Amino acid sequence: MSLIAEFTLRAPDLALTTALDADTDITVELEGQMATSSDTPVLVMWAFGGDFDTFEVGLDEDPTVRTYNVLEELGGRKLYRVRLASENLQPVYPVYQRLGAGPLAATGTHEGWQRRVRFPDRESVVEMREFCTENDVQFQLRRLYTPGESDLEDEFGLSPEQRHALVVAEQNGYFDVPRQLSLDDLGEQLGVSGQSASERLRRGASQLVRKTLLSDF
Known part of the structure; x- marks a missing residue:
């Protein structure tokens, strides 16, 4: 396998x-x-x-x-x-x-x-x-x-890690203008590096767009 x-x-x-x-x-x-x-x-x-x-x-x-x-x-x-x-x-x-x-x-x-x-x-x-x-x-x-083992997806196709990252980012002002939270600080809250936090956000956001805005295309 x-x-x-x-x-x-x-x-x-x-x-x-x-x-x-x-x-x-x-x-x-x-x-x-x-x-x-x-x-x-x-x-x-x-x-x-x-x-x-x-x-x-x-x-x-x-x-x-x-x-x-x-x-x-x-x-x-x-x-x-x-x-x-x-x-x-x-x-x-x-x-x-x-x-x-x-x-x-x-x-x-x-x-x-x-x-x-x-x-x-x-x-x-x-x-x-x-x-x-x-x-x-x-x-x-x-x-x-193993493929499929770690990503128990929700109704939007998000893994638990992606969903948690998006929620924490929103609650702590990462998406605000100006931004209230850096990637490194977000990573610290998630227990990962800033780079890993960035990857979770990008993949989670991309999945949300595909499952919502693009779901009818």
Whole structure:
């Protein structure tokens, strides 16, 4: 039976580490990943939450980045297309392919990359951790569960964690203008990192929109 693993990776030669360290308020969310004919990895990702000028200086200085350009700007977010320098990059994605794992989501901050990946079995998760240990990549497993085991959805399709995050955020002024609660403070109330709190809010809000505003489309 397959397993879903949620874990954090951190190493100097992971993609965008220098850029994310340049502005500790920036968060990037992977939209897609592809390889070109020259086998050079390309990331398409949203960035938000910090100063884009500082982040782009970090992109210019990042040894894992060959080129980048902005595809779109929308509501305080920027969509980037980043061509990576594979010769300076820790090759994590090929390990997923070798293990038969399927990446589901990736969010990056100065604290590292939070990944959610479907693995074929427990042994492949162990192999992933062993690869990280052998290659000086910090691997912190946060959650391991079988599909459908953890997300007991309510009438809106929200998991208990997503519903709780949205309720706490609303009750404490996270959605107010100006905002009364930071992501880090929200994370502290939820017992998770600010990055994890952000992911729960985004996924919960997206699910609410699909189940309500888009339910008739």
